[in-house]
Structure formats: structure tokens, C-alpha cells
Amino acid sequence: MKKKLTIAAIVAGMGIMGATGVYAGTNLQQIKAALNYGIGIEVNGQAYTAKDANGKTLAPITYNGTTYLPVRAIGEALNTPIAYDAAASKVKIGSTGASSSSTSGSSSTSSTGTSNVQRPQHIPADFPIPADAKVFDVIESSKDGVKSVVFSYLTKQGLEQIGNNYKQYFVSKGATKQYEEIKSDGFTVIDSGSNFSVTATGQPGKGDKQGFNEVNIIWQGQ
Template sequence: MKKRVTAAAIALGVALTASAGVYAAGNLQEIRASLNYKLGIIVNGQVYAMKDGNGKTLAPITYNGTTYLPVRSISEALNTSVTYDAANSRVVIGGSASPGTSSPEPAAVPVQRPKSLPSDFPLPSDAKVFNLIEGSATGTPSATFSYLTKQDLETLGNTYKEYFVRKGATAKSEEISAEAFSIIDAGSTFSVTLDAYLGTGSYGGYNIVNVIWSGK
């Protein structure tokens, strides 16, 4: 579960060089990291070249075994807004945050089923979908999105596990518990990655499920 990609895992320093002066020296810690030019980025099946505002090519940074990506470039690739809140020294991804809050509320709407999903793909009745990106990689429908739900994660994880078996999964990596689940399955007609965990802060009381789907 620690490997899940979240906004916190995206390197902020690369994207915020123009605003670095707002930080006091005591807020910065010098580290030794490596530019990982060999790591390619694929977005919805297409090779993506990360660039800064001046068109300069950017590279992922590897530090202590973790890879960091430039937040602004990645947000543009995913068609998600990103702004810098200088007054509160924070990055806001996908919406605005009110002063004093730890994170913005998601732009969520009740069960707006992605068109690229199969009609029988399980979504809880209370699902609130947000950050939806749909496309077609090499002619195959794909969808990347997140949703909020209050449904029990262990029950939900087992529901997905059974669904992918019926779907013909031949490659499976599945970890399911009451607090989180991670499922990476694939078959002859689909591939899917599911990552779910308990919400905190403004998401308190909800469970968060991230979905990357490709197939029919």
C-alpha cells in the first residue's frame, strides 16, 4: 500500500522553482538525489515528454528508492489544474482550498459512471466519482478515476476480486483487508489497477478508491 501514487508522492520542488523564494531557509533541507533520464512516462498509452514552462525537458528524480515527478508537468498531462498558494506555502491540485484547511474537497458527483467501463464493472451505489480521465490507448477504451464511498473496503475488495475472476484474470496480485486493498489484475481483454484506503482530513468518513482500467 505504501507504493500507491498520490499527490504527496509528486515532487513539489521541481514545479515550484519560481516560487521557492517564499520559503524561509529553515524550511528547506538539502539532499542528494539523481536525475533518472532512463525512466519513461506513459500517459493513457502514449509516451509523454515532461517539459517546464520554457519547453525544457524534465527528468524524474530518484531519492532514497522513491521516484518523484514534476507536479505541474504531470498535471498538464492529466488535464488537472495545479496552483501554488503562496500565503499558505502549499500546492493545490484539482481545485482551490480554503485558508486553514489541510486539503481541498474533491470535485465529486454521485455515480457518474465512466463511459469506458464495462456496464457490469462494480461501482457502489453511493460512489462519488472525481478526477475522471477517459481515452483510447491503441484502440482500447481506458479510464482513470477516483471515487469516494462508505462501503466496507474488505467487502468491496472481494467483490472486485470475484469480478475479475469472472472476467478471465490470468495474472493477479491482490491484497485485501478491512483498511485497504490493492489489486493488479490482467486478462486477455483487460488490465486493471485498484488502490483503496481509508480517507483522512476532508475525506474523513469516506473510503477512497483509485481505478486505472483498460479493456472491454
């Protein structure tokens, strides 16, 4: 059956990926936009509420008369694969964006429907990532010697163990400002030093990620 997306306003342009944009890059331009809670979304005649991987409700964004939707959430609603190719800085929509296998080992689709890609290039070589991690949503940039990366991963490793590993690692790297809340069911680590800043959060996976723990990393450093 052909799927139809109905939106209670004229919507143009491609949606915005759900990664956190707190890094600088040569292709990024700051804008002032508004979260538009007045726009409703219907998918196949049914009311639909877009949510991120943590279950937080997402609102459309209106900018210069154009309304943008979160592409990953809409893709999931339409059962359409969404993937981000970090090397090419390209969002891929449809079956070509998430192949079932890859001979190069650079990307593949896991049983949870996320894209398993290589370890991000812009984090330190010793940055802790569990051996079983399925990495996805990688966005990297580099400017004036400062490297930035935003990525997520799924793992079976316990959240408390991961949180403590990060706490110890960032202390060893010279963290001078630290905020750490680490529990068995989730963690938040916000640390910074003379040449790096990082935010790491972890929580149990939801939806098709149940059975895994999801960790989100925002890293900037030299």
C-alpha cells in the first residue's frame, strides 16, 4: 500500500537529523528558528507524535516560512530506513541508505535497525567504546585543529560500568570541571579540561533498541 504523509501545514525541505548540534564546522550556519507546536502530523490517517531515541517528543521547526520535520522519526513512522554517511556528509533515505551487509566492514545494519559503522575518527584512539558497540549517527567536523564528533552506540555492557569508565578516563585526561551522575539505570558525565570537553549520557534502549543500552557522546578536543 502506498503510504501517505499528511501534515497540517505546507511542509517543504528535508527534515533535520536528531543529533545535537553543539560543534562548529565549515558547512554549518547558525540560524534562528522556532519550534512549532501548532503543527499536527498524520501518518496514514492516524495522528502521529515524532519522538527521539529517548522517547522525548520532537516538534517541527519553522524557519523562513518553511517547516522542517525530524527525518529519522518520520522515516521510522513510514517504515523507511534512514542512515547518515559520515564520510560523505550525506543523509540516505530508503533501502540504499542501510544495506543489509557490507564487504568493506564500514557499515551494516544491525538487528535493531541501526547502522553499525566504524569507530569515529575524531575521538582519541584510547577513548573507551565497548567491544560489542554498534555505533550509529556519527557526525564529525574539524576546524582550526579542534576536532568535534557526535555519535551514539548500542551495547550490552552495564550503564553503571560505562559511566564509571568514562569518569575515570576523563580524570586521567586532566578534567578540571566535572559533573557526574552515575546509576545502574543511567548516567550523565559532563567533563572538560584544558583541551577537551565532553558530554556522555546513557540510558536503556527503547522500542527496537530494547535489550541494549544506548549511549550518546558529544566530544570536542585537540
